Amino acid sequence: MSSAQPSPEKLVAELRDRAHALGFDSFGIAPADARPDLPEKLNAALAAGWHGDMDWMEETAARRGSPTGMWPEARSVIVLGINYGPESDPLAILGEKSLGTISVYARNRDYHEIIKGKLKDMAGLLARRSGAEVKVFVDTAPLMEKPLAEAAGLGWQGKHTVLVSREFGSWLFLGAILTSADLPGDIKHEESCGSCTRCLDICPTNAFPAPFQLDARKCLAYLTVEHKDQIPLVFRAPMGNRIYGCDDCLAVCPWNKFASVSREAKLRAREELERPALADLVQLDDAGFRALFSGSPIKRIGLARFLRNVLIAIGNSADESLIPLVEARLDAEESIVRGAAIWALRRLAPDRADDLRLAYLARESDSSVAAEWTGDI
Structure with missing residues (x-):
């Protein structure tokens, strides 16, 4: 290592500080091969058809199953999260039938745009300080951010399959940086749902075949956003006034009691999208x-x-x-x-x-x- 390069520990400390300055609320690192179980789980879900008409999931399965499958030079993955906790209960509007309910994440600026610039800043710092190669991802490439975030210690995938954090509940936007640098990893977060099944019980369409499994074909978040054809008849009445996404399983998570409203002004909901x-x-x-x-x-x-x-x-x-x-x-x-x-x-x-x-x-x-x-x- 040249004298111009910091030790891995000092580099990680510098990256953590920069992440906080940029508005990230969570930061963690995992080895790129930290989740060897992912290909088997992904293939089982695809074989069951749970991905619906999201054909791209099947087409990219070989790369999606592992960061090294997508980029063989990857050695570490940095996962970052931004809290987007809402100011009020997003389920309250479900009773006001002449209003439309828009999922919390879509009530503000597109999170891809918000996070990508910040990730590029982080990745640039890492590349300059280490000489390593870097690649940035914000839910737009075949990278399974949620299980990698679990491996990096940000939280755990709850029974609703969404990442749950002790600090921010179910309200975290995730982004990731793959790098050829070998960085010291954080401790994997253990699953902490216990016996709670609130997220499963509230689902209006019974989209969970079992805890920790999601059949997207029955999920209103999928049906209202990804599905290109008519909404299947059986799901129309349960859809209620949800016009984009569904927050039910996220909003009832008990860990949300620790989630404060986002300190990032850019993530505040636009007033015209709260009660349209x-x-x-x-x-x-x-x-x-x-x-x-x-x-x-x-x-x-x-x-x-x-x-x-x-x-x-x-x-x-x-x-x-x-x-x-x-x-x-x-x-x-x-x-x-x-x-x-x-x-x-x-x-x-x-x-x-x-x-x-x-x-x-x-x-x-x-x-x-x-x-x-x-x-x-």
């Missing part, structure tokens, strides 16, 4: 959608999928004042929007839906949308 009215959201056009969700992860799903979610929520609202706004979407260009509008109308005004059915069926070319009118879904 379904009546306003369903009237958005493409320009309005892009303007409202500028800088938000919600923009990535596009207007059509978003309107699909909003219309399902309207169908669950029992708010008959929204019927004209639903009818305005029966002629939407996108089939998933038309289908969701039909379902919402049949829920709010079944007689009105019957009156309109034949006229709309006569000009409907999409069989899935026609099935919404006839009830053959």
Whole structure:
């Protein structure tokens, strides 16, 4: 080691200080090969089909199973977390059926943008001080951050599969730096859920086949964000007014009592996304959608999928004042929007839906949308 390079211990201390200065709340290091069990677990989940139509998970399985599978030169992984604990109970709005519920993580700026710049700063420091190679990841590459965060001592994967921290509960954004440097690792965090099953019991769609296992095909976070087609019928009523994501399993975690509101101003929720009215959201056009969700992860799903979610929520609202706004979407260009509008109308005004059915069926070319009118879904 040249005299210009600090010892690994001093380098880690310097990195920890820099992480804190940048606004990170958690910092840990693990050997790149710390989780040899991951390929087997990943392959079992893929074989069960729990990834739904997230084909990229299967396509990248060989790399996803291990950091060294993705980058053979990797020797250490630095995992960092930012607390995004909410100011109020995110489940309270579920009872206000004419409002839309947006997952806490999506109520502020896109966390990818927030964290990536900070990680690059950290990685640059590491490269300059050690001469090692570095790669930065923020949930956009085949890297399993949560189990690596557990190995790095940040917390443990709870029964809901989300990382749980003693200091921040279930509210941590994660990012990682892979490096060719051999750095001293932290102590792996032991699972500390005990006998608690609150996260499993509250799930509105029974998406957990067993503790520590998640079937994404039944998860509202997956269905409202990743799923590109119509929401399966069995999950529409349980969806309630959740229009983007689902916080139920995170919000009931007892460890959240230690999670303070984020000290990072950039992670504070945008007021207009905390209690949005379904009546306003369903009237958005493409320009309005892009303007409202500028800088938000919600923009990535596009207007059509978003309107699909909003219309399902309207169908669950029992708010008959929204019927004209639903009818305005029966002629939407996108089939998933038309289908969701039909379902919402049949829920709010079944007689009105019957009156309109034949006229709309006569000009409907999409069989899935026609099935919404006839009830053959």
